[in-house]
Structures are given as structure tokens and as C-alpha cells.
Amino acid sequence: MTRVLVWNEDIHETKNDEVRAIYPKGIHGAIAALLSSQSDLSVRTATLADPEHGLTKDTLESTDVLIWWGHLAHHLVDDAVVARVQARVLQGMGLIVLHSGHLSKIFRALMGTTCNLRWREADDREVIWTVAPDHPIVAGVPQPLVLPRHEMYGEFFDIPTPDELVFVSNFTGGEVFRSGCCFKRGKGRVFYFSPGHETYPIFHRADIGQVLANAVRWAHVQTPHAVETRTSPNAPTNWFIKAEA
Amino acid sequence: MTRVLVWNEDIHETKNDEVRAIYPKGIHGAIAALLSSQSDLSVRTATLADPEHGLTKDTLESTDVLIWWGHLAHHLVDDAVVARVQARVLQGMGLIVLHSGHLSKIFRALMGTTCNLRWREADDREVIWTVAPDHPIVAGVPQPLVLPRHEMYGEFFDIPTPDELVFVSNFTGGEVFRSGCCFKRGKGRVFYFSPGHETYPIFHRADIGQVLANAVRWAHVQTPHAVETRTSPNAPTNWFIKAEA
Amino acid sequence: MTRVLVWNEDIHETKNDEVRAIYPKGIHGAIAALLSSQSDLSVRTATLADPEHGLTKDTLESTDVLIWWGHLAHHLVDDAVVARVQARVLQGMGLIVLHSGHLSKIFRALMGTTCNLRWREADDREVIWTVAPDHPIVAGVPQPLVLPRHEMYGEFFDIPTPDELVFVSNFTGGEVFRSGCCFKRGKGRVFYFSPGHETYPIFHRADIGQVLANAVRWAHVQTPHAVETRTSPNAPTNWFIKAEA
Amino acid sequence: MTRVLVWNEDIHETKNDEVRAIYPKGIHGAIAALLSSQSDLSVRTATLADPEHGLTKDTLESTDVLIWWGHLAHHLVDDAVVARVQARVLQGMGLIVLHSGHLSKIFRALMGTTCNLRWREADDREVIWTVAPDHPIVAGVPQPLVLPRHEMYGEFFDIPTPDELVFVSNFTGGEVFRSGCCFKRGKGRVFYFSPGHETYPIFHRADIGQVLANAVRWAHVQTPHAVETRTSPNAPTNWFIKAEA
Numbered sequence: 012m013t014r015v016l017v018w019n020e021d022i023h024e025t026k027n028d029e030v031r032a033i034y035p036k037g038i039h040g041a042i043a044a045l046l047s048s049q050s051d052l053s054v055r056t057a058t059l060a061d062p063e064h065g066l067t068k069d070t071l072e073s074t075d076v077l078i079w080w081g082h083l084a085h086h087l088v089d090d091a092v093v094a095r096v097q098a099r100v101l102q103g104m105g106l107i108v109l110h111s112g113h114l115s116k117i118f119r120a121l122m123g124t125t126c127n128l129r130w131r132e133a134d135d136r137e138v139i140w141t142v143a144p145d146h147p148i149v150a151g152v153p154q155p156l157v158l159p160r161h162e163m164y165g166e167f168f169d170i171p172t173p174d175e176l177v178f179v180s181n182f183t184g185g186e187v188f189r190s191g192c193c194f195k196r197g198k199g200r201v202f203y204f205s206p207g208h209e210t211y212p213i214f215h216r217a218d219i220g221q222v223l224a225n226a227v228r229w230a231h232v233q234t235p236h237a238v239e240t241r242t243s244p245n246a247p248t249n250w251f252i253k254a255e256a
Numbered sequence: 257m258t259r260v261l262v263w264n265e266d267i268h269e270t271k272n273d274e275v276r277a278i279y280p281k282g283i284h285g286a287i288a289a290l291l292s293s294q295s296d297l298s299v300r301t302a303t304l305a306d307p308e309h310g311l312t313k314d315t316l317e318s319t320d321v322l323i324w325w326g327h328l329a330h331h332l333v334d335d336a337v338v339a340r341v342q343a344r345v346l347q348g349m350g351l352i353v354l355h356s357g358h359l360s361k362i363f364r365a366l367m368g369t370t371c372n373l374r375w376r377e378a379d380d381r382e383v384i385w386t387v388a389p390d391h392p393i394v395a396g397v398p399q400p401l402v403l404p405r406h407e408m409y410g411e412f413f414d415i416p417t418p419d420e421l422v423f424v425s426n427f428t429g430g431e432v433f434r435s436g437c438c439f440k441r442g443k444g445r446v447f448y449f450s451p452g453h454e455t456y457p458i459f460h461r462a463d464i465g466q467v468l469a470n471a472v473r474w475a476h477v478q479t480p481h482a483v484e485t486r487t488s489p490n491a492p493t494n495w496f497i498k499a500e501a
Numbered sequence: 502m503t504r505v506l507v508w509n510e511d512i513h514e515t516k517n518d519e520v521r522a523i524y525p526k527g528i529h530g531a532i533a534a535l536l537s538s539q540s541d542l543s544v545r546t547a548t549l550a551d552p553e554h555g556l557t558k559d560t561l562e563s564t565d566v567l568i569w570w571g572h573l574a575h576h577l578v579d580d581a582v583v584a585r586v587q588a589r590v591l592q593g594m595g596l597i598v599l600h601s602g603h604l605s606k607i608f609r610a611l612m613g614t615t616c617n618l619r620w621r622e623a624d625d626r627e628v629i630w631t632v633a634p635d636h637p638i639v640a641g642v643p644q645p646l647v648l649p650r651h652e653m654y655g656e657f658f659d660i661p662t663p664d665e666l667v668f669v670s671n672f673t674g675g676e677v678f679r680s681g682c683c684f685k686r687g688k689g690r691v692f693y694f695s696p697g698h699e700t701y702p703i704f705h706r707a708d709i710g711q712v713l714a715n716a717v718r719w720a721h722v723q724t725p726h727a728v729e730t731r732t733s734p735n736a737p738t739n740w741f742i743k744a745e746a
Numbered sequence: 747m748t749r750v751l752v753w754n755e756d757i758h759e760t761k762n763d764e765v766r767a768i769y770p771k772g773i774h775g776a777i778a779a780l781l782s783s784q785s786d787l788s789v790r791t792a793t794l795a796d797p798e799h800g801l802t803k804d805t806l807e808s809t810d811v812l813i814w815w816g817h818l819a820h821h822l823v824d825d826a827v828v829a830r831v832q833a834r835v836l837q838g839m840g841l842i843v844l845h846s847g848h849l850s851k852i853f854r855a856l857m858g859t860t861c862n863l864r865w866r867e868a869d870d871r872e873v874i875w876t877v878a879p880d881h882p883i884v885a886g887v888p889q890p891l892v893l894p895r896h897e898m899y900g901e902f903f904d905i906p907t908p909d910e911l912v913f914v915s916n917f918t919g920g921e922v923f924r925s926g927c928c929f930k931r932g933k934g935r936v937f938y939f940s941p942g943h944e945t946y947p948i949f950h951r952a953d954i955g956q957v958l959a960n961a962v963r964w965a966h967v968q969t970p971h972a973v974e975t976r977t978s979p980n981a982p983t984n985w986f987i988k989a990e991a
Contacts, residue, residue: 097858101859101860101904103390114978120858121858122858123832123855123856123857123858123931124836124931124932125836125932125975125976127975127976127977127978128978129978129979129980129981130978130979130980130981131980131981131982131983133982133983135983136675138496138675138676138677140655140656140657140676140677141481141483141656141657142656142657142658142679143440143662144442144443144480144481144483144485144657145348145440145442145443145444145445145477145480145481146481147478147479149481150478150479150481151479152481154481154482154483154496154657155496155675157496157675163981165630165981166630166631166632166669167630167631167632167634167644167971167973167975168632169836169932169975171906171909171929171930171931172633172665172666172909172930174420174906174907175419175662176662176666179656179669179677179679180677181671181672181675181676181677182671184981184983184984185626185628185645185647185671185986186628186630186671186981187628187630187669187670187671187677189632189669194906195388195390195906195907196858196859196906197389197390197859197860197904198389198390199390200390232390232392233392233395234392234395234396235389235390236386236389236390236391236394236395236397236399236902237399238386238389238399238902240389240860240862240902240904241860241862242862243849243862243863243864243865244864244865245865245866246864246865246866246898246900246919246921247866247868248866248868248870248919249919251383251400251402251920342613346614346615346659359733365613366613367613368587368610368611368612368613368686369591369686369687370591370687370730370731372730372731372732372733373733374733374734374735374736375733375734375735375736376735376736376737376738378737378738380738381920383920383921383922385900385901385902385921385922386901386902387901387902387903387924388907389902399902400920402920408736410736410875411875411876411877411914412726412728412730412875412876412877412879412889413877414591414687414730416661416664416684416685416686417664417685417878417910417911419661419662420907421907421911424901424914424922424924425922426916426917426920426921426922427916429736429738429739430741430871430873430890430892430916431736431873431875431916432873432875432914432915432916432922434877434914439661440661440662441613441614441661442614442615442659481657483657485615485617485657485659486615486617487617488604488617488618488619488620489619489620490619490620490621491619491620491621491653491655491674491676492621492623493621493623493625493674494674496675593880628986631971631973633930634932634933634970634971634973634975635838635930635932635933635934635935635967635970635971636971637967637968637969639971640968640969640971641969642971644971644972644973645986647986664910665909685878685880687879687880688879688880689880690880722880722882723882723885724882724885724886725879725880726876726879726880726881726884726885726887726889727889728876728879728889730879741873741890741892
């Protein structure tokens with residue numbers, strides 16, 4: 012069983028009628044519903060308004076994969092909570108960052124770059140292509156996956172080179188985007204997936220649910236290596252010889 | 257269930273008393289025995305002397321992961337069989353190449369490089385370090401894994417940069433080696449693992465068995481993407497629009 | 502001074518009036534002309550019809566970077582010549598493979614994969630985006646570089662993951678393509694660049710000339726490491742200690 | 747001409763007689779001297795005690811490559827200066843981080859990981875192997891480069907997978923280390939090189955000087971791509987069409 016926590020800032024939904032009509036239970040609620048049919052996943056949700064944003068030490072310790080959606084309120088996420096999430100990722104928790112989460116503090120802290128990109132709200136068609144056919148995240152995903160209307164996100168996307176590039180998108184207006192990117196950080200795994208603008212019903216689609224379920228399973232490192240990474244240990248000569256005996 | 261085929265040229269064992277004493281059932285027999293306790297793996301073996309080297313079309317089609325050990329007889333492996341194995345890997349079969357298999361035709365064909373390296377038979381101690389703590393191949397593997405005596409394989413190892421570098425080895429004589437390397441080729445996965453010289457009882461060790469079982473599971477791509485890769489298909493404008501409807 | 506050899510099969514130009522109108526001196530002649538203004542490059546050409554396809558041992562030894570265009574006659578390129586070119590690349594010669602050269606014997610031998618892709622001749626607009634802004638190949642290249650009409654090449658492109666992904670293309674019909682890919686093989690460097698269909702005047706464009714000149718300089722490894730890679734040398738214990746003294 | 751700035755915290759040298767005996771003009775002075783024979787490099791130095799640590803906006807703007815040595819005083823480097831250096835790297839300045847700089851704020855901010863490692867002060871012999879023979883950083887570097895006595899730095903080194911792995915070290919005690927690692931971040935380049943403990947005369951060696959000079963040239967991106975990365979620009983449909991005309 013993989014324990015998933017879906018985090019959402021939950022602001023558009025409360026302030027904007029159009030968004031609330033699409034996501035009456037919030038984007039977090041829609042994502043949780045998308046994953047609810049997967050018998051190997053147990054799903055909880057948390058939002059910015061919760062105490063400690065719902066990201067307490069205990070909650071993170073009992074989370075295998077955290078899904079993150081944010082946009083308007085990146086600056087309102089407490090730095091101490093961001094540091095706690097980062098430390099937990101480096102110890103082996105999976106992290107899936109969606110859409111406008113590219114500018115979240117947690118994603119920028121893990122990437123080390125600006126994570127800036129080009130964008131346009133203009134109902135472009137987005138066509139998402141698999142470029143890693145061996146990857147578990149693409150299992151059962153159509154080639155291509157077509158979003159009839161979506162916000163454009165375009166290159167240059169200022170991220171480190173992904174450890175694995177999984178999806179690349181075409182937009183009607185002529186842009187391309189690295190829309191599915193895997194990163195390994197410490198003992199943990201991070202997946203950035205660009206679909207999910209709040210004014211389009213992206214998180215009601217079964218194909219997007221398939222990608223997210225696949226991504227959760229990929230990001231869940233079942234047995235992170237026991238090697239100590241929280242400190243820089245002093246290692247006397249022959250420290251490992253007993254293991255050899 | 258993952259269907260494993262262990263392939264061995266099986267020559268040292270028949271000609272050399274020292275090797276036969278270590279591997280009375282052949283290196284292939286020892287590897288099959290190492291994996292026999294894994295309830296999710298079904299294991300068969302094949303050798304150079306079998307018709308078509310035991311690598312017929314039907315056998316390959318019913319194999320999820322092929323393990324390869326060869327040394328003296330690389331040149332005796334039929335080119336048509338090599339092409340068949342390569343095509344099957346590119347369609348999604350996993351391949352694990354062991355030790356002196358670095359100079360096998362199949363590995364060189366998949367890599368495109370000479371795959372040459374430095375070597376010495378001198379009872380060096382080999383200490384194998386995990387450098388990818390999130391990787392499924394290292395689950396349960398000690399840090400470090402120590403082989404008290406082994407043949408030295410050293411850099412420069414003339415391979416393409418691995419898609420994932422998993423293990424790096426230290427040798428008493430001062431060399432290092434990229435001893436565990438993951439490659440993705442087409443819809444398939446390839447793992448090169450350098451331990452396994454015929455005059456040392458490497459394939460009787462539980463820790464090596466753990467690496468091999470992990471590697472088999474990693475190399476078994478359960479659902480390679482349905483995208484066609486055997487041809488270069490002509491794609492008329494709007495060919496994918498029906499999928500969108 | 503970088504010594505460039507432009508190789509072209511030179512068949513379309515001799516058989517097809519439309520192509521000859523665009524490239525009266527052959528595609529090789531056009532590429533040579535594009536590079537002729539670069540004072541640090543000396544450029545020669547060779548074609549399929551030349552003795553040994555113009556790729557003799559002496560010629561290759563005096564070439565720093567080889568540019569390759571082929572399409573109809575991949576199967577007519579002699580296997581021994583292909584092996585000679587491959588060996589020279591692994592020893593440090595640069596190789597730039599253009600457009601339909603993706604199915605050439607030399608490119609497939611170096612990649613180990615089918616190198617298949619999706620394609621369409623339909624006057625798509627191709628928009629080429631830089632995704633590696635630190636890379637020398639993109640210096641002075643517009644963002645984006647727009648080809649008003651070109652053949653479509655689309656994913657999945659069956660290549661190993663590039664060591665560096667430099668360009669990604671958008672096509673009007675909805676496809677994307679990894680159109681600029683760097684690979685390191687042995688002591689040499691390989692750049693695949695997809696523009697250059699014979700029925701479009703691609704190799705008369707200054708921006709394409711800029712990319713090619715940049716690519717030639719990148720692919721020219723001025724001082725490949727002296728390490729021996731043509732054999733697997735035996736290395737006695739302490740073989741390198743004199744160097745230490 | 748490449749404008750190099752060598753930064754050193756300059757504390758060991760002022761407090762410890764042993765270190766001062768090795769580096770009477772400071773580690774920064776020794777590195778500057780090592781590079782002084784390179785006619786294409788102009789070298790300045792700065793230390794922690796300088797106003798703004800010698801890393802003012804003007805100084806950074808007129809620096810092509812920054813070399814960083816720190817150990818005891820990482821916590822004393824001002825966060826605002828670190829942010830300024832990081833922004834400058836992402837805009838195209840090269841950064842070379844030496845030895846104990848692995849725990850500097852600037853390196854950790856760019857990596858996103860703990861950058862922890864294993865260590866031992868015990869006069870191990872370090873043998874440094876080239877694993878990227880095409881790379882400009884290894885030009886003229888011996889295979890192997892041997893440091894008769896050095897501090898041990900061992901795996902697991904908690905960094906993202908390097909974009910290019912250039913050197914791997916062997917230590918007498920049995921450890922290995924990824925001792926030369928290239929990273930691309932934004933429009934800039936970062937090289938981590940582990941030799942350089944303060945109690946060994948590493949920065950008086952000509953072979954180390956060769957590596958540093960090569961690294962400076964590699965890290966100097968002559969023409970970072972003009973693409974805007976400081977913001978996420980809105981891009982109206984057809985915004986790039988004029989460029990096409």
C-alpha cells in the first residue's frame with residue numbers, strides 16, 4: 012500500500028466561480044477521486060489553510076508520495092515547512108509537482124534553478140508525447156495524449172537536465188515543453204508534470220489519472236538504501252571490514 | 257511472474273578443473289540456483305552448445321529477462337542470433353550482462369563502442385559502492401559489498417555514459433570501475449554488472465544473488481509502451497485526431 | 502584549424518530536377534559553401550561514388566569532423582567503410598549526422614538502436630527550440646529558429662537518451678521531435694541534427710549554417726585523452742606507480 | 747580573456763601554522779599562482795573578510811568564472827551574497843567548487859541536496875581516474891593522477907546525478923568517490939573537484955593546475971543563449987512570427 016498525500020493551496024476554488032464549477036471539491040479533491048479506484052493507493056489531502064499547512068512531521072513521516080498543486084500562494088508557504096518537506100524527500104519520500112507548482116518553494120529548492128518558463132492562456136491544444144517507452148510512468152498512456160484546450164507552457168524551462176525525460180508537449184501556437192520530467196534527489200524521487208491549469212477539467216480525465224497513478228508508484232521508493240545521508244560521517248580506516256568477515 | 261533465461265557459454269567449466277570445482281553445474285546452473293528462492297521468478301538456462309545457442313525465436317519471445325555470461329567464445333556466437341537478441345531487447349526484453357560479457361557481440365552491438373577496459377588477475381579485493389540510493393537494484397545490498405578476492409576491471413571502460421550509474425568499485429591495486437550500469441535501449445533495459453570471474457565463487461554469494469534478483473525485476477519492463485518502433489511509420493496530418501474524439 | 506569532411510550520397514541531386522534546382526552543386530556543395538566563411542574551418546567533400554566512398558584511411562585520419570547526409574543509399578555504403586568510420590569516431594573524430602542520416606549504417610552502429618521515427622511530407626512549419634542555453638551549439642541561434650516548411654520528423658525517435666538534448670522541434674501537425682542531440686561515444690562526439698530534407702532549401706540558411714559551424718567546433722575534440730581504448734590492456738599491480746614518483 | 751575570481755574563506759591559513767607553512771599566501775594565493783602562467787586567464791582573489799566577502803554586484807558582473815574554497819565558515823557567508831552568486835551562475839557565470847566547499851551554502855543551494863559525504867583524515871593515497879576521455883577538463887591530465895597522501899572523501903556523495911562525470915577516485919582504505927563532476931544550472935556551468943585539503947600541498951601541483959585551468963575554460967560559457975530566464979514571460983500567440991518573416 013502506497014500512502015499518498017495530495018496537497019493543494021485551495022485558493023482559486025474558493026475565490027473563482029469558474030474554477031469552483033470545475034472543481035467543486037477542490038483540485039485536491041479531484042485528484043484524490045482520480046486515484047481512488049487504485050486499490051494499492053491510500054489517499055489523504057491537505058491544504059495551505061491547515062495547521063502547518065497539513066504537513067506536520069508526523070504526517071510527512073507517514074506519507075510515501077506527496078502530490079503538490081500551488082499557484083497564487085507560493086510565498087505564503089512557511090519556509091520551515093518547505094525545509095521539512097525537502098528533508099523528507101531527500102530521505103526517500105516521493106514528490107509529484109503539478110503545473111504551476113513549478114514556481115513553488117519546494118520545487119525551486121530541490122532544483123536549484125529559477126524554474127521559470129514561457130506561458131500563455133489561449134486555449135492551445137496540447138499534444139503530449141511519450142519519449143521514454145520503457146518507463147513505468149507511460150504504461151497504458153496513449154501516444155499521443157491530447158488535451159483539446161490548455162494553458163501553454165513553453166521552453167526554455169529553467170530546470171536542471173531531468174534524470175529521465177518522459178513527456179514532451181506540442182502546443183498549437185508553435186511551442187514545445189518538457190512536460191514530464193523525473194529527478195532523483197538524495198534517496199527520493201521527484202516527478203514534474205505540467206498539465207493541470209485550474210480553468211480546464213484536466214484532473215477529471217482518466218488518462219491523466221493513469222499518469223498520476225503510474226507516477227505515484229514510480230516515486231514510491233519501496234526500500235531506500237540504508238546508507239546514512241543526513242550527516243557527513245567520519246569513517247576510520249577499515250570501518251567496513253567487519254562487514255567483510 | 258518474471259521469466260528469466262540464464263545464458264552461459266559453458267566452456268571454462270568443461271575444460272578447467274579449477275572452474276568446474278567452483279561451478280560443478282556451470283555458471284548458469286549456479287546463477288539459476290541463486291535465483292531459485294525468488295518466488296516471482298521462473299528460471300531456465302541455455303548454453304552455446306544448444307541448437308541456435310538455445311536462443312530461438314520462441315524462447316526469446318517467452319523470456320522477460322536474459323542473463324548473459326561469456327568469455328572465450330564471443331566470436332562463436334552466431335551473428336544472426338545476436339541480431340535476434342538485439343531486436344528482442346529493443347522490443348522490451350531485459351538483458352543483464354555479467355563480467356567478461358562486456359566484450360560479447362550483443363553488448364557491443366547495443367552500446368556502439370569498443371567496451372574495452374583495463375584488467376588484472378591478481379586477487380585484488382573489490383569493494384563495491386552504491387551511488388544511487390533510490391535505485392531498486394540496490395535494495396537490501398550492503399554498503400559496501402566486499403569481494404575479498406576478484407579479478408580487477410578498471411577504467412577507462414569504453415561504454416556510453418550509463419543512463420543510471422548504480423555501483424562503483426574500488427580495487428586494492430588503486431583502480432576504480434563503474435561496476436553497475438543501467439542502459440535504456442529502445443523499449444528495453446540493459447544492466448551491466450562486472451562481478452563474476454570464473455575462478456572465484458562469486459555466484460554462490462547471497463549478496464550477489466540479491467543484486468541479480470533486483471536487477472531482473474528492474475529489467476523486466478512490465479508494460480513497454482505500445483508505440484511502434486520496428487518501422488519508421490508515415491504519419492498523415494491529423495492521423496491521431498480520432499484518438500482525441 | 503578544424504578539418505571538416507562533408508559526405509553526401511549525392512543521388513537525389515542527380516536524379517531529381519526539383520532537388521537539383523535547389524542544390525545544383527549537391528547538398529555537400531551547399532553545406533561546404535555554408536561553412537566557407539568560417540576562417541577556422543577547412544572543408545572538403547566526398548560522395549558515395551568516390552573510391553571507398555571517399556572515406557579512405559588517410560582521409561579519415563586527416564579529418565577532425567565528418568558531416569553525413571544520406572537517404573536512398575544507406576544499404577550501398579560498404580560495411581568495411583562503416584566499421585572504419587566508427588573506429589575513427591571512437592578514437593576522437595567528430596561526427597555530425599543530418600536529417601535522413603538517422604537510418605544510416607554508421608549512426609545505427611553507434612547508437613545500437615533502430616533509430617526509427619515518425620515522418621510526413623506535408624509542408625509543416627517546424628519551430629526549433631533551444632533547451633540547453635549554456636551549450637556552444639546554440640550560440641547565436643535564434644529562439645526559436647523557424648523553418649516555414651519542412652518534412653515532419655516525430656517521436657518516438659528510437660535513440661538512446663542523448664548525453665545532451667539541445668533542440669526540440671514543434672510541427673504544425675501536432676508532433677514534437679528531439680531535433681538536436683549530442684552523444685559521446687568512446688573519445689569522440691556525435692551530433693544528430695534533423696533539419697535538411699532534400700526538397701527544401703534548408704542548407705542555404707544562415708541560421709542553419711550557424712548551428713552547423715557551432716556543431717563542428719563542439720564535435721572537434723582538440724585533445725582526446727591519451728588513454729588507450731583500442732584494446733583491453735592487462736595492467737599488472739603497481740603499473741602506474743612510476744607515474745607517481 | 748577569461749576573468750577568474752578565486753574566493754577563499756582564508757581562516758585555516760591565519761590560525762594554523764601547519765597550513766600557513768604550506769600556503770603562506772593563502773589557498774587563494776596558491777590557486778592564483780597556479781593559474782598565473784595561463785595567458786588567456788586574468789585572475790583576481792577575494793576572501794570572507796572583504797566587504798560583502800569581495801562578491802559585490804560589480805565584481806560578479808565582471809567575473810566569468812568563480813572558484814570557491816571554504817570549510818570552517820560556511821555559516822558565516824551572508825545569505826544575500828549567496829543568493830547573488832546563485833543568480834549570477836544561473837545567468838551564465840561559471841563556478842568551480844573545491845574540496846570542502848561541498849558543504850558551502852552556494853553549492854547546496856545549486857544542488858538542492860545535502861551534499862553530505864563520508865570522510866577520513868588518514869593519509870590515504872588518492873588515485874584519480876578519468877572516465878570521460880572526450881572532455882576538455884581532462885586534456886593533458888595523466889591517467890591516473892596520483893595524490894600520494896590526501897584526505898579521504900567517499901561515497902555516498904549526496905548530489906544530483908552529475909550532467910557529466912569526469913573523474914572517479916580510489917582511496918587506499920577501500921573507498922571510491924566521484925571526484926570531478928560537471929553540472930549545468932540555468933545558463934551557467936558548475937564543476938565540483940574534490941582534491942584540495944588544507945594540510946596537503948595539492949594546490950602547488952602542476953597536474954592540479956592543469957585540471958583547474960581546463961575547468962575554468964570549460965566553465966566559461968562564452969555566449970550564453972540570449973533566452974530570458976529571469977522571469978516567466980507571457981507569450982501571446984504568434985509572438986515569434988516576426989522573427990520568421
